[in-house]
Amino acid sequence: MLPDALTIRDLRIAPATVLAPMAGVTDTVFRRMIRELGGCGLIMTEFTSAEGATRNIARTMRYLLFEPEEHPIAAQLFGADADAMGRAAALVEELGFDTVDVNLGCPAKKVVKCGGSGLLRDLVRLEGILRAVRAAVRIPMTIKIRAGWDEKSIVAVEVARMAEQIGVEAIAVHPRTREQGFSGNADWSVIAAVKRAVRMPVIGNGDIRTPEDAQRMVAETGCDAVMIGRAASTNPWIFRQIAEYARTGFYAEASESDRFALLSAYFRNLVETGWPDAIGKMKMFACYFTHAVRNGSALRGEVHSARTAEEVLERVERFAAQPASAPGREAGAS
Numbered sequence: 404m405l406p407d408a409l410t411i412r413d414l415r416i417a418p419a420t421v422l423a424p425m426a427g428v429t430d431t432v433f434r435r436m437i438r439e440l441g442g443c444g445l446i447m448t449e450f451t452s453a454e455g456a457t458r459n460i461a462r463t464m465r466y467l468l469f470e471p472e473e474h475p476i477a478a479q480l481f482g483a484d485a486d487a488m489g490r491a492a493a494l495v496e497e498l499g500f501d502t503v504d505v506n507l508g509c510p511a512k513k514v515v516k517c518g519g520s521g522l523l524r525d526l527v528r529l530e531g532i533l534r535a536v537r538a539a540v541r542i543p544m545t546i547k548i549r550a551g552w553d554e555k556s557i558v559a560v561e562v563a564r565m566a567e568q569i570g571v572e573a574i575a576v577h578p579r580t581r582e583q584g585f586s587g588n589a590d591w592s593v594i595a596a597v598k599r600a601v602r603m604p605v606i607g608n609g610d611i612r613t614p615e616d617a618q619r620m621v622a623e624t625g626c627d628a629v630m631i632g633r634a635a636s637t638n639p640w641i642f643r644q645i646a647e648y649a650r651t652g653f654y655a656e657a658s659e660s661d662r663f664a665l666l667s668a669y670f671r672n673l674v675e676t677g678w679p680d681a682i683g684k685m686k687m688f689a690c691y692f693t694h695a696v697r698n699g700s701a702l703r704g705e706v707h708s709a710r711t712a713e714e715v716l717e718r719v720e721r722f723a724a725q726p727a728s729a730p731g732r733e734a735g736a737s
Contacts, residue, residue: 405621405649409444409604409628411543411573414501416444416475416628418646420617421575421606423632424450424479424506424547427687431468432672436665437635438472442642444628446476450506450514453482453491465679467498474501477545480536481506481518483528489535496540503540505533507548507562510581520549520581523558530565537570547575547608547630550593553582559593560600567601575606575630585633594624606630614641614648637691639665659696663723666692670716681712689719 408417422429422437424447434446448466455463469476478495480503482488488505495503507529509519522529537544546566551557563574578593579585589609598605607626611617617629634641640661644654657665669688673681689706693699702722709715 405618405629405645406627409573409606411502411545411604414475414543418442418444418642418649419628420444420642420645421628421630422446422635422642423575423608423630424448424504425632425636426450426509426511427684428636430466430678431470431473432669432676432678433639434473434476435470436669436672437639437642440639440643440665442644442646444475445502446473447504448476448478450479450481450509450519451491452517453480453487454484454517456480456491456494457487467495467500469500476500477502477504479504479506479547481509481514483518483522483532485528485531485535488532489539492536492539492544496542500542502543502545503536504575505536505544505546507546508575508577510549510584515581520552523549523562523581524552524556526558526562526565529562530569533566533569533571543572544570545573545575546571547577550576550578550580550590553580556580557593559597563597563601563603563605567603571603573604573606573627574601575608576626577608577630579609591620591624594620594626598625598627604628608632614645614654617645618648636688637694657695660723662692662696663719667716667720667723670712670719674712674716682709682715685712685715689715 406419408415409419420443422443426449429449437443451466452463478500480491492503515521550559576594576597578590594607604627606628607620607624608630611631612634640657647654670685686707689703693702705718706715
């Protein structure tokens, strides 16, 4: 069974579920939506450049905006310079985050050049970075890693042991290599190996698409919590479903009306908060949210042809108000 809670030092995270950091997705508006739906124990920011944070770059600092209702919340940092990472971590603590997390998993080329999973090829530099962050903060410190750079260099256990000795207090493991990206299958045996190797909490991540997957990962790996990324962007109800499934053995699927209500509320929140490039984010989330909606392709077309955020919102609400038998709503799920 999924553990009732995850404890990182004196921080109790209940349920034992974590929203993974996702670029372009886990901003404050999305995180608050996840909080309101329920079932998620810990939420995380988008991964944030330590260099940008220490230089107080406005775009970077926007990633570190959060509201009181988002607690407990972790800020995730990436970078390859130990001094900058330490100073950024101190800033994160000053801003009031509950934990600081170091990104050792992002496979994107532009991130690998200055941190992320690229550090898995240079464990000496990585050790210096972890020590600098640990020395800079009093709040709990965690890391998120991949299995390794490629199949010939699986270093997850080695990194976990080193991190624990330095004072890292929890580790999230995505058991794909950097070369895999998001292709192929996550090798959950890597999570199990890390769990056997360290005493700190281990958070399993990768290929959790349903509550059944979450329970199976815990059973197969012994992990202390589960982290969900891509599945949460298309099914934000998954955390609530996991909690319901753990409690009762059953869970409710989101209905079409649930999806419309959530899409409309999310878009309205973007408009009301004056979110930069709200229309671009609306178009992205329309793709995420409408694949279980009848004739969702038609709605996506309407959203993508809109020119303003207000026009997107109007089209979504008009589409949602149509009876199921109305023209353009007869097709099966797309």
